[in-house]
Each structure stands twice: as C-alpha cells, then as structure tokens.
Amino acid sequence: MLKRRIGRPLPFLVVFAHLGLLGFVPELLSPVTAAGAEGSYEANARPFLARYCFSCHGEEKQKADLNLEAFGKNVSMYKQRDHWELVRDLIVEREMPPEEKLQPSEEERLQLVDFINNELAKFDCDDLQQPGRVTLRRLNRAEYNNTIRDLMGVDFEPAADFPLDEVGYGFDNIGDVLSLSPILMEKYLNAADQIVSKAILSEVPAWPPQQHFEAETFRTRSDDVRDEERVMGFFREGTATKLFRVDQDGTYLLKIRAYGQQAGSDPARLSVRINRQEAQTIDVPAFEDAPGIYTLPIQLIASSHRLELGYTNNYNQQNHPVSELNGDRNLFVDYVILEGPQDSPPPSLPESHTRIIPQQPELGQQIPTARRHLKRFVSRAYRRPATEQELNRLTELFAYALEQKAPFEQAMQVAVQAVLSSPSFLYRWELDPSADGPEDQAVRTLNPHEFASRLSYFLWSSMPDQTLFDLAADGSLLQTKVLEAQVKRMLQDPKADALVTNFAGQWLQFRNLDTITPDPDLFPTFDDDLRASMRKESELFFGAIMREDRSLLDFLDADFTYVDGRLAQHYGLEGEFSASFQRVSLDQRSARGGILTQASTLALTANPTRTSPVIRGKWVLEQILGTPPPPPPPNVEELSESQEAITSASLRERLEIHRANPECATCHEKMDPIGFAFENFDAIGAWRDLDGRFPIDPSGELPDGRRFKGPKDLIAILKTEDTFIRTVTEKMLTFALGRGLEYYDKCATDEIMAATIADNYRFSALVQAIVTSEPFQKVRLITDNL
C-alpha cells in the first residue's frame, strides 16, 4: 500500500492539490488556507503531526517504516516530495489517522494539506528541466473515426459500436487509462474489414479495357506443343492464329508475353500480322525464367479481326565449329492481351479507392506497384515515413494474397487491413531513438512527425493533413513563424470542431447532456429537442470564441449567444426566431451571458427534480476555478428530500441548517454561495422568480467577505481572478498532452498563463503558448527501458 502510493499521488488529489500547488493561493475561496498557507513548518505543520501522527510514525514507533519526526524542525518538503505527497494523500482520504485514533477536525486537515501543497510548490523552475512523459496513447473513438475519415476518405463512424473510452483527469484521451480489451481488438479488426470494403473496390475492370487471349485458344498446327504451363511452343517456323472482335475504332495495344529458348547469334523472332498484314516483327530475347512482355500499337476498326503470330528464325545447330553457336532455338508464347481503345474513358472510381490505388499496375508489375502504393499509404497511416522493414512485411502479405489468386485490389485490401490493425496505426507512438544517442541526455525534442501528430490530435482529434506532413517532412513545422501560421490555419479549419466537441464538451461537460433526466412532471417543456438545442448553443458559443479569437474571459461574460426558436422560447427572448440557430446580442439587462448562464451548464448541474446549489457551486469550483472540494466526510446525512422537508422552508434555509455542522461548513461555505447566485435559473435553466412558494435571493458572500447581489455580480468577481485562466490553461494542457499534470508542470503552466494574459487573453494566444511549451514539444527519455 505504502509502496504503491509513494511517488504516485492519486490523480484527483493532484488536482485538488493544485489549490496551492500550481502557485494559486486561493484567497478567494479559502480563508482557512490563506491563514495556513504562509509561515513555517514549525508553526503550521509540526503541531498537527505531533498531535496526530508521531505516536505511530515518530521516534518511538515507525509504522510502515515512516518516521515523520526524523525530518527535524526545518523541513523542506519539496525535497522529500514523495513522502509528503503520501502524507497529504492519506490525510485527504481520511485513511490517516486510523479510525480508532484521535481525529483532527476538517479544518485542521485542510489547513495541513494546504500548507503541504504550498511547500511542495517551492521549487525553482530554472533548475528543473522536466517535460514529463506521456503514456502511449491509443486512438480513442473520436480520434479513430476522424483519422479513418481523413486517411481513407470514408466517413461512417466505424467506432460507433466500440466500447466507451475511459476518462482520466476529465478527458477521454489520456494514455494512462486508454486500455485495449479483446473485444475492442475484435472490433478494430472488424472495423478494418468494413473500412477496406467501403474504401477500396474489390475488383476494378482493367483500364483501358482488355481482352485476354490465352495460348491454348490459338489455332495452331497440330504438332505445336502446348505443355502443362499452358504455353504455346513454336518448335519450328510457323504461325498460330486467333480471331477476335472489337466494338470500337481506335488505337489498341497488343501485349504479348513470350520468351525464347535461345540459340545462335540472334534472339527468337516473332512476327505479328493483323488481318494478314505485317504489323511488326519483334525480337524476343527473354528467357523462360523471366518472360518478356512485348507491346505494339495497332489501329483497329470496329469489326472482326485476325491475329497471326509467327516464328520466323528457327535455328538448330549441333555441330557448329564455334561451340557457343550450338543449340536449338524455339519460341514460346504465354498469352496475348489486347488493350484498348486507348482513349476509352477511365472507369469512375471512388476517391477513397484512387487515394490508395492511384493507378493500376502495369502487367507483371503488381508487387512493385503495391509496394509503392503501400509506402505512400503507410507513411500517412502511421503518421511518419514507413520503414523498409514495414514495407517488406506488408508487401509479403500482399504477395501472399496474390499467390492465393486474389485480384490486385483484394490483395491491397488485405495489406491495408493489416495496416489499420497494426499497433503503429492504433497507437500514437513517440518512441525514443535507439540507445546510440548521448547517454546523459534526459530530455529530447519531439521529431517533426511526432510533433505534427500532437498538434493535429490536439486541435483536430485527427491525423495531420498533407500540409502538416509536408512541413514535418522538411522540418520547418517547428519554426516559430511557421507553427504560428499553422495553428491559425488549423483553428479556422472545420476540423477544429473536434476541439469544441472533445475539449469543450468535456471541460464544460455538455457532452454529458445526454445523461440528464429532468422529471417530466415537473419540467414538461424539456424534451430531446431542447436538450439538443442546449448543447448546440454551447458548441456554437465556444466555436465563436475560438474562431473569432476572442478573449477567454468571454467564456464567463459575453454579450452574445446563439439561440434557435426553441431555446429563445426557453429563455423568454422576444422576437422572431426560426428552427435554425442565430446569433443574438445580449444587453446589460439580460440575465444571460457566458457559459455559467447557459441552459446546458445550468441543467447539467441540477438534480432531476430541483436545482442543486451545491452541485452548481462545486461545478464552478472544479471547472472554472480549478479548486474542487474534497469528497464529503463519510456518514454525512443527506439533505432530506421528503415532502415535509421541501415544504418546510426554502432550499436555501434548509441548506443553511445542513451547513451548521462544522464538518460540512468548511467546504459548503465555498460551494453554496456560488450555487445560490444561480437560483433564479431552474433545474433546466429557465428563469424563475420563486422556488416553490419561496422568493429567491441570489445574493451572497464569498468566504473572503466579498459580497455580490446576483449572478452578474458574481461573474464579475470571477472574471477578475486569474484562477479562471489558470484553470482553462490546466484543462487545455491536460487535453493537449493526454496526461495528467504533475507538480513540475507548474513551470510550464505559469509561462503559458503569462503569455496568454500578455496577449489580452486571446484564445489563440493560449493555444500558441501551449504548443510552444516544453511539455508539448519535448519528452523525458525513458530510463526504465529493458
């Protein structure tokens, strides 16, 4: 137990720990903290430890080998991070002190935790080069769908039936939780099968059209041998004929596969006659082990025709004085292909097909052609140039399918399916270069291809496009100006909608709107249409801030929003509205403006039957201020929802009674006032003046004494705090990296924040600062290899 914990704080506690850890001294919300945060170990931590901990973890006894007294009186906690993180976590989780021992009060617990967090944050960024390391990430469902769409050009959401991706740190793209179960693997294989069937035609007629004349269909002299290889042999001079028909005038190509048993000084010679006219006489120098394909153009009219192949230079010498000239020359023809007319229109192939097979193989060129196509395809699918070894193995697989008499296209399908099932496709790799690099190096910069992937999966939840590939290939992507321009371009691209649904949808949680179940008796106006409109409003709103590059503060307080007729009615807006969304201006008197007053947020933070100021307050603390309260102490009595209770007093009064319990007060003092500010919005976000028969009082006071009259006032206070910017920064950095933030990320977070604030809080400034940050551009090398 102890071992497991050391060095690996429980992630939510890490988030909780950010109360102080990332430099934010939460004066706004915790007066307790403010008092405890400053000062010495001697004054602030040791009394607690002496009273509650030393009896088991001190000089007398060292349970779990832990002696906290041994640290002495001047403790630099950040130097013994692992120990103090463990202590903090056990205290927060109420696992220590054990139940049967003397217990500290909630206030004492939180005070110590805040002190530890502050102490742990006292390290010097200049000494620390630590970009962290992201655990190998599997493509999640959204990324898989988008990557297939962009790679293959087929868009049918193949991942719809995949199991849901697990969520860590609030997002579903976190390497540490994205596991792969056998059933998911089965679905990957099936999806790959479906994808190649949809993207690649399994058999494409030859173009230009072809007629095949197999050797055995020629009319020949009876003594010309056809051996079991179905090859026509000319063992002396003579001809073979074939009658055929074409339906269009035009230029045709005759392709003759032939070889000689060579002897004498000349190669075997083949004469070709069309309709008894000499077309060409061809030298056939090829041998049996590598027959040649001999091509000649002919003009044909739509009619029946006669093809005549002739052997013209038979040779048989056994007694020649020059021994090299001894031998028997014979000519063999395997088959003839008539291809044309050459100007016939190409078959219309879907774009997804030509993307992978841009051109049909020349005769006998299947394998090299496939390899060429695969090289291009794999270099996109794996999001970096394909290696020779990978191509060899895939080409082998292709050749095997060909051997099994698969047509070219089906053999390509097999190889492409293998690519789509490969770990190199399904995971995003950032492999360290092999051990021949400098040994003392602890950190490396991502290579341009890895970086391009990070960028595109961050902003698009998909693979890099051709532009990014090109800039990665020539290495220029990492140049400041180039990168800046690309980020701008990417945010304007429709694919950046993925940042709205995946980042904003999880940060602001409107993805979860599907799960809310307002009581239909109490909220008869709620239905799936309204649910969809709520989500759409928030998506459009986030999209506008992103694409118009507005200030991040607009998230909290904006003078516009988007409504359709349904939502306008829900909000009680006057005017004409249609079924489609339109942007509306909100004036000063409007109750709405910003995410906190959007129906999606308000409905998400309510119970099915009533509003919940506690949930709303908690939501603001978590998602906006980044200071989630700890879980409630065990065995707390829940607020009674009985009929008697509900009619006895207003919710506010009832919660105040609940809060009288000092164990509860510490956290509820922070959550409840924030939640109550929004009480004029009911459980589905509609305006109301009364809660049942009780009038609503949206005013309140924060723990630090600042008062507000209502939601607008409160929002104005929230806006003045950098806490919100820090929270957005942390959330977006987490999403961008696909890992939880660690203590050392404080350095990068501070820099990103400063850059964002310096650039007027612009959305793109935040994104630019993230993609140029150390943790985004670099990676810690692994030391635990092998």
Add this chain to the structure above:
Amino acid sequence: MTKSSFTLSRRTLLKGAGAALSLPWLEAMTATANPSDPHKRENPTRLGVLFMPNGVRETEWTPSGQGHEFEFSKTLEPLAPLRDQLFIPTNLWNQASNVGDGHYVKTSGFLTCQTISKSLGFDINSNGVSMDQLAAQRIAGQTPLPSLELAISPVSIGVDTNVGYTRVYGSHIAWSRPTRPLAREINPRLVFDRLFRSAYPQSSNSQHDTLLLDRVLGDARQLQRKVGAADRSRIDDYLESIRSLEKRVEQASQPAGKTWQPAVDMDPLTKPAGIPEEYAEHVRLMLDMIALAFQTNTTRVCTFMFGNAVANTNFSFLEGVSGGHHSLSHHENKEKNLVQYQRIAQWHVEQYAYLLTKLSEMKEGDSNVLDNSMILFGSGLRDGNKHSPRNLPIVVAGRAGGRIATGQHREYDRNTPLSNLYRGMLDAFGTPVEAFADSDGALPGFLA
C-alpha cells in the same frame, strides 16, 4: 491473369500459411481434457450470472421455511413454476466487499470475493479473478468463444468524486486478471453477429488463413522491445488481445482440433435489429442472446449486468413505479419507496424466470439446457439503504447436469462466505479449485 478464385477471408486472417507458429498458447489448447470432465460429456454444463444493481427490499426477499418445504417470498414468486430447479441460499456474505464504498466494491467484487484497490482509473485492480473467468479459462478451447460478457448500459466513465473510485469498477463483474475487467457488449445485434461468426467461421481451409495477425503481432513485438514500462503494459494489452483472437480462429480452422459444432443451427433471420429504445425490450433481447449462446454451445460461460452500480434506470414503465432504481433503493424506510423498490426487484426476478423458462424449453437429448446449466442471479448488496454485503440476495437455478441439489431453500450460519457457493459452482462446472478467495469450505447441501 485469370479470373479470381480468391477465397481468402480477410476477417479471419490468421495464422500464417507455412509460417510455423510455435506459439506458447497453442500448447494450452492441445492439453487433453480429463475424461471425467463434464464438458466432454454429451451435454456440457453452462454457467451464467445475472447481476442486479442496488439490492432488494429485505423483508420481501427471503423465502419462509427451509429445505424442500419452503414458501416463496413475494419478490421470488415469479420463480414458483421453476421450483424444482432452484437452490436458494440465505445468509451468504461477501466479506471482502464489506469495506470501501457502497457500490463499486460490491460490483467488481461480486464474483471475485476480493476487495478492489481504491483507484481513479490509472491503476485499477480487483485483486482477484472472477469465478466465471476461472471457469472459462479452465475450459478454454472447447467452445468458439471462451465467455460472453453482456450488459445494458455502456461503461460508466469518469471518477465518482463522492467516493473517489473510478466508475469502471461499477461497470464490471467479470475479471480475467486482477487488472483486466472484461468489456461488455451492449448491442444485441452485435452479440448475434459475434455468436454467428464464431459458430460459422468463414474460413474452412487453413491454407487460406493469412499472415495478417502474424504481421501485426510482429509489429507489436518489435515496438514492445523499444518502450518503457508504462507503454509496455499498453502494448501488452494489444498482444494479449490479438492472441486471444488468434487462438479462436486457430481453433476454428484446425480440422483435427475442431471438436466443436453448433449444437443447434443459428438462423440469421432471428438477428436483432439493434439496441431497442425500451429498457425492458433490451433486457429481453440480451437474455435471448444468452439462451442462444448456451443452446448452440457457442460459449458455456456468460455474465450479464442488468445495470451498472448506482444505475438509476427509470422503471416508470412498471405500474406504480415512478423513479430511478438507485434513488428508490435509498428508500429511507418509507413505505411509498419500499413498495416501488420491491416491485423493481421483482421485475428483475421475472426476467430471470423468463430466461430460465426459455432454457428449460430448449431440449437437449432427454434433458434440456436448463438441466445442464447453473444460472446465478443476485446483487452485491442486500438493502440499498444500508449497502451491506451480508445475507446477499442470491439464487442459483439449473441442476448442472444433476450435480446441484436443487429444489430447496437453505439457511446457513450468519456470515457464511459467498465464495463457498462459488467453489461449489466451480466443482459442479467440472473445474474445481483448491482455494478461492475467503472460502473456508464447501457449502453444505449444495452439491447433489
């Protein structure tokens, strides 16, 4: 080029032609079964588990009277016609789930009888292998699918911040390894597809099996050598998943090793359309899939979750019920809530009865599929208001080929380990274990 005679099936692409696969897992498959193994008998034994979240109304669950002369409680009344097929134990408890939180440990620990490690999702550990998986692993290779995991709701995601556990724990009862919960299928159409594909593999000619999985396995192994510990565990997932698929197709494509044939034909026309909108209809379809899987002998081990832990399924389709399951389970001893809570549990029992009846109507030689099955029904806690894993509501139905002494209600000493029952079931399944979790012996009177 001549016209294609290409029969290679891309979907079943498997072992390389010629590429000798001296893969370790193949050895496991060639192990000869014990001659007294019930799975070599004409009618194999099946093991099913139906998990109900949120507990029951205590006072309406336990039958009165003991032994063969018992009377059904109101909640169990729907099982009355199946009386002779039932074994109802009272007073079993799951000690290992008596710690931690109210729901998660009681779900993930339901079949492992071990305590989950507190986790936010990064280091989940159930600290045990579930009873069904112990059984499945022991008979691996005898059916196309080793086991089938089914559910109604998608995995609940994220962390329940009220208790500090990842909701993953509330969505799984089947654990193939302590760190590996088995993903469940929730779409009955896809369950049917899987059963059908497994029962009728497309490739009948092993020469046409291909190198694909080999290829990707090779890719994975190469990458595996180059990564650090955290990444390696990710790629191990991948390797293990590929291997389990490879094992299945390998088996299907080996004429000599093919001891299996669907016991009954599957009719593609009975394929469900998808996930129905109504919860009750969805449950029925999933139960039909279990029956089909068992009848065709496509698998012999199946677990099903009516809902995830803390499921607040709306049961207002039942008369007199207006509210979510979890909310009502916190009944505060109010009669109004208790009535509805009881009705919901009874509905679950009705569904159980539906499955049992269906299995009993499937003839199998002189007996029927239910005779050759054991289907456990239960919840990880008794009373939703108390969250106690004592005196758990548990029923076993089916005789397991005559090995279970059905037709009785037995009341055991207080705090008899639930794991004793599981040990008995593993015995009856023909896969006895030396020890299991906190089991301290046999459950008296369970085995015939």
